[in-house]
Amino acid sequence: MQTVGQQLIITAIPTLPALVFLVLVLAGRLLKENAQYVAILGVTISLVFSVFALLFVAGIIPGGGAPIEFSVNWIDLGLGGSFPMGVYIDPLAAVMLVVVSFVSLMIQLYSGAFMEGDKRFAWYYAILNLFTASMLGLVLAPNFIELYVFWELVGLCSYLLVGHWFEKPSARDAAIKAFVVTRIGDAGLFVGIIIFWATTGSTAFTDISLAAQSGFIGGSLFTTAVILVFVGAVGKSAQFPLHVWLPDAMEGPTPVSALIHAATMVAAGVYLVARTYDIFVQSPTAMLVVAYIGGFTALMAATMALVKKDIKRVIAYSTVSQLGYMMLGLGLGNYTAGIFHLYNHAFFKALLFLCAGSIIYAMDSYNLFDMGGLRRRMPITFWTMIIAGLSLSGIFPLSGFWSKDAIIASAYDEHYYLLYGMALITVFLTAFYIFRAIFLAFTGEPRTAPASEAVESPGIMTGPMMILAFFSIVSGWAGIPEGFGLPIYDYFGAFVQPSEFAVSTLNIEQPAFSFVIGGISFVAALLGIGLAYTLYVAQPERAGALAARFSWLHTFLDKGWYFDALYGATFVRAAMWLGRATRGFDRDIIGGIVRDVGRGALGTGGLLQRLQSGAVQNYALFILLSVLVIGVIVGAQYAVLVVGLIALVTITAFAVGSRL
């Protein structure tokens, strides 16, 4: 159990960045460039508190050692149930908290220089902090409703940040695309939540898992609901077939891409699957879907990254691919490996983007073929990017090796040889495309004037890069498998474990470290790097020749397997048609009715206007006539009265006649 003070500290983790957001929104115009100091202060305290939560959950702080859990009732429907707002921090959430706040801090430090002179500087920082706050809140959520609230906030923030330079039409379109595509996933998630809530009466992860175990929900309905939840994760984590938004999201400022790709947005999907793992393991079908979607996405995105000219897009496809690995790990039942990869990936992917940002900052171009020869001019960027690239490729002993190897080994050990093959090819492709980018940018001769005049970025940018480079090397050492023979304890594996229930349901032996499997993927990565070296350093003319020789393949990959064209021709077109039809209906039918009613009222008014003669006696006459008519109607049964009234009417008629 934790004390109230400790609960306050935990609550402050997401609240502080949210407060910073409020301060920056209200006082951003006054603070201008000073906004970064407010933001960095807030997120630093969040990081300290996150570390506290991690130590507490790990049992290093006295009184801890168990998951932190507390909640308040948010909406109480009486007999209809209730929706609590709470906090649940198990080792998974604790690790995520630290990763998110750490990466966010690095990026906020870096952004100070990168975004200098931007006219919406404070607004940028405000949204960056809201983004961080939403992701931290998402990590803490113990139930679907709370998670969904933060889930949507994360989506909103990514929309705002991708579209930060909304004066550019392409940035605007990318922001809308990111929002709409992830919304498709969100809709699936929401339906899944509703199914769970309708059948189990609860939205808490643990309750739903227990309800499914005791048979309140099962069979195809359960599988459907689980897969719908996974659809949400697919949208957020940019998995096939909803991966199309992530490369376009590169229109945002580069530090934002780092944040989206490393810690916040896209990690949310993987985190959701991990968070609801006890539910997922109860549906073998869903697990298989997760594994195959993950494996396929990893391979597909890696092929797309091979030919991109835009350095950020190469890294973006790399993210899609690595997220596929994580999904693959989770789907195969190797929970620890999936999360381990998420954690390692956060560091080296953030670093890759910051390196790319550094290059862009130096020479204001995204195109790899504008660069070249930057190695001497930007040594820190070069070496940090080499480290990140090696880590991403899975080169021993950098962090990427350990987690990626664990996932690949899982695929082999569980006899999913197709998935194993796809993962292995992806290792090769990954090493190739990232080193292609590095070689193109840093080696050879400068291809343009900006490249030959580039200078190293300021210390506030290279500082976070070096810190991240350090973590890209060592973060994996927290989880060196015991079978490797080093006298280092497998802290990560011991700390972040699936629940006992998940272990017993899956009933699979976690693979021991195998030097053969590890060696094979290591060699595949080296081959990839070697091929990249051959094609882009040793014999650069061969690359062009190959591209010309297989131009159809080159175009196919460069267009991203024509997914955009396909979606454009089907869904976008259909949606546009629907939009036009709706607009037509609204304008012609609804609007027409409204216009006609208005016109009718106007016409009737025009007719009645003639009665308004201004002569008082006419009005009196109308009153009298009306009274008579009413009298006739009310007193119709009294024949005598009727006759009398008719006489009066006659008299009045004469009166009118003489008046007019």
Next chain:
Amino acid sequence: MPQIPPQVQQFLDALVSTPPLEGYLVVGAILFAIGAWGALIRRNAVVIFMCVELMINGVNLTLVAFADYLPNAGGLGVSYAVLVIAIAAAEIAVGLAIVLAVFRSRRTVSVDEVTSMRG
């Protein structure tokens, strides 16, 4: 003392006896009708007011006649009649003031010429 013929006696009896309710009602109705007629056809605003007075008094007569005819009503009709008289006085005061104001500005009291409220 000459013998009075029964028909004449009957007539005299009718003269001295209380007239029936219908008589009052008919007189009231006639008063009202004359008033209404006048209010509708006369052009002079002052005359219209007089006609309105006639209508009001026709109603008053009816009220008082019913008050006598229905003793159980507790004199409600009479008190209503008093109320109507009071209101009629107020109405005349306001109305004549309006007529005076109109006359000052337009030098006429003919309602046909005061139609500036035409829609």
